[in-house]
Amino acid sequence: MKHWALFLLLAIGCYVWQIEAEFFTSIGQMTDLIYVEKDLVKSLKEYIKAEESKLTEIKSWAEKLDQLTHNSTSDPEGYLGHPVNAYKLMKRLNTDWLKLESLVLQQTSDGAQHVSTLSVEDCFELGKIAYSDGDYYHTVLWMQQTLKQLEEGEASPVTQAEALDYLSYSVYQMGDMHRAVDLTKRLIAIDPTHVRAKTNLHYFKKSLEEEVKSDQTRDEEFYQSQSKKEVYMQPENYLTERDSYEALCRGEGIKMTTRRQRKLFCRYHNNNKHPRLIIAPLKEEDEWDSPRIVRYHEMLSDAEIEKIKEIAKPVLARATVRDPKTGVLTVANYRVSKSAWLGDDEDPVVSRVNQRIGDVTGLEMETAELLQVANYGVGGQYEPHFDFSRRPFDSSLATLGNRLATFLNYKEEPDAFRELGTGNRLATMLNYMSDVPAGGATVFPDFGAAIYPKKGTAVFWYNLFKSGEGDYRTRHAACPVLVGSKWVSNKWIHERGQEFKRPCGLTEVD
The missing domain is CATH 1.20.58 (Methane Monooxygenase Hydroxylase; Chain G, domain 1)
Structure with a gap:
């Protein structure tokens, strides 16, 4: 004032x-x-x-x-x-506290809105972020939610015209010309002076006519049905590995049939009467038949989990991935988490956990990597990836039933583990150190498996065949955490030292 x-x-x-x-x-x-x-x-x-x-x-x-x-x-x-x-915490720190400062110093009347749901502005801003990232599919979803809340009467400085502007262009980018035209007409009806909308309408109509002439559009019925839907669905044949990954994260597309389910069993596992497992064998449960994935129950105690988290928290740093071209570790937007590496000398608990992994798997731990502890916050994820290093492509691998032809993003890598001198990553032991109320599953898009976190359990699979060739079916991802905080620890076991513990087979697929 x-x-x-x-x-x-x-x-x-x-x-x-x-x-x-x-x-x-x-x-x-x-x-x-x-x-x-x-x-x-x-x-x-x-x-x-x-x-x-x-x-x-x-x-x-x-x-x-x-x-x-x-x-x-x-x-x-x-x-x-x-x-x-x-989300609200980040918004308050980045936006609302600045408004409060403005209120105190400049006497503006704006204030923070403390509501339990996302407002029109929240949805609109999230849509704009997706748009700036070129993620038109999620732009569509957020802009539709923005329009829905506006139509329900929620007061907001965001207008329908602004949301329709982003929405119409995004559905055009998704290939739905008919709906892009309809939405642009709706935008012009609301704001007849919108110059860009008029230009876009002319361009969209022209593009639609060209596609019709070249017979590249899909059935008219498909487009009409799409235009009537409240939530935009991706056009047919748009399915990619990412879509399969996202579907599995939503609990869709899981390919565990009743016939396959009958092959899965639970048992007590003592690894051929290992001395430390005879008295206290672990509960082993089959999660998948081929490739074989097993879950070990009560692998970690609550006390061990808390100790590992306590040691890791002070040294957590943004997780990195290995650049497929250079082999150098770097951060990437498709892996959102923080991680830390713990050795046996960090604490007796770490040494005991590593020893237990060796006892259960029967594999040599001397050549394994340090225990990697990772924490995924809300939205934390790791998109589809291989744990092992890919070697030069061999067309004969197509006979292994790995469907290599479907991996359009197959990339040959340099020997990522050459400096270690321990060979490739033979197997993965993934320890779940927390429950996750929503999201956070480990999914395998190639064969449609989804494995959900359960505190204290661990899942194990081999990344390589006995021949040493990579099993490309093991490409997997960590689904985004929707609610909660996900804690895991990985133990990557390497080839060297396993020559007599897991000897080569007679064929490539052994």
Whole structure:
């Protein structure tokens, strides 16, 4: 409310100057000062009222923030495990606190909205972020949600025209020309002065006509059905590995049939009567038949998990991946997590866990990598990848039933583990160190498997055949964490030292 203070200062200054110059000139003129003073009092009251309103708003904001911080600090990890809480925290720190500063210093009336659901502005901003990343599919979903909330009457500075502008161009990028035209017409009906919409409409219509002439469009019925849907669906034949991965993360497309299910069993596992497993064998459960994936129950105790997390937390850093061209470790946007590497000398618990992995698998741990501990927050994920290093392509591998031809993004890598001198990554042991309320599954897009986190359990699979060739079916991904905090630890076991523990087979697929 600086304008009130400025007005008062200017007014008082002018009147005081007038009084000092001509105070005794005329009583008649002095009577005017009575009304001037009355105006000053009125302005002063309005200024006080405005300041009180400002302080009331700031006080209300402070009380809400105080309650929020009380809840968040009582259980930080649990609080941030809810995606809306995590998003709102980032929004407050990056946007709302700046608005509060503006309110205090510049007297703006904006304030934070403390709601339990995403607002129109939230959905719109998320859609814009997806759009800037070229992710038109998710742009469509967020812009449709924006329009839905606007149509339901939610007040917002975001307009339907703004959302339709992004939506129409995104569905065009998705290949749905008919719907792009319909949405652009709707945009022009709302805002007839929208120049870009008129230009786009002409371009979309022309593109549609060209596709019709070249017979590259799909059935008219398909497009009409798409246009009537509230939620946009990707066009036919758009399926890619990423879509298979996302479908599995949603619990769709899992290919475990009843016939295959009958081949899966549970058993007590003592690894051929290993001395440390005779008295306390582990519970082993088949998760998948081919390639074989097993889960070990009660692999880690709660105390061991907490100790490993305690050791890892101070040294967690953004997880890296190996560049397929250079072999150099670097960060990547398709792996969003933090990780730390722990050796046997870090703590007896780490040494004991590594020893247990060796006991259960019967494999040599001396050549294995350090225990990698990873934490995935809300939205944390690791898109489809191989654990092993790919070797020069051999067409004979196509006979292995690995469907190599489908891997359009197959990339030959340099020997990523040459410096280690321990060979390729033979096998993976993945320890789940937390439950995940929603999301966070480990999925295998090639054969349609989804394995869900369960605290204290571990899953194990071989990345290589006995011949040493990579099993390309083991390409897997870590689904985004939707609610909660996901903790895992990996043990990558290498080839060297396993010559007599897992000898070569007689064929490539042994």
